[in-house]
Amino acid sequence: PGAKACAVCPANFVCPGGADVRPCPPNTFSDEGDLSCTCDPGFEGDMSSGCRICPAGSYCYGGRARFPCPPGSTSPPGADSADDCFCLRGLHPVPRPADSDEDGPDCRSGPAPALAAATNAT
Numbered sequence: 126p127g128a129k130a131c132a133v134c135p136a137n138f139v140c141p142g143g144a145d146v147r148p149c150p151p152n153t154f155s156d157e158g159d160l161s162c163t164c165d166p167g168f169e170g171d172m173s174s175g176c177r178i179c180p181a182g183s184y185c186y187g188g189r190a191r192f193p194c195p196p197g198s199t200s201p202p203g204a205d206s207a208d209d210c211f212c213l214r215g216l217h218p219v220p221r222p223a224d225s226d227e228d229g230p231d232c233r234s235g236p237a238p239a240l241a242a243a244t245n246a247t
Contacts, residue, residue, distance in 0.1 A: 133158045139172075152176040163187055166205035178203045184210065184229075197232030 207228030
C-alpha cells in the first residue's frame, strides 16, 4: 500500500485539501499551485466576501487593493490600472517628469500645453 501522489492544484481552481478541487468563484482566478483565488483585475474583495467591480474614480489591480485616481481625474467602473483614469471636464493632462513615481494623469486647469504654445507663438 503506497501513498498517493499529490497533484498541483490547477489554474483557476482552489484546492482546500485532499481530493477537494473547486473552481474559483466568478470574477476570480488562480495560477497553477496557488492556495486561493484572487479577484480579477478591475475587481476588489476576497474569497469570503466575493469580488465586486472596482468603483468609478478608482482602479483595482485585483485582490484587495483599490487605489484612487489622481486628483482631478476619474475612471469608469471596473478600471484595472491608473492608465484608465482620465481628467475631469475642464481639466487637461500635462506630462509628468521622467523621474515621477506617480501613476495616472496629472490634470491641470488652464489652456492645454499645445494650445498655450500655439497662442504664445503668435
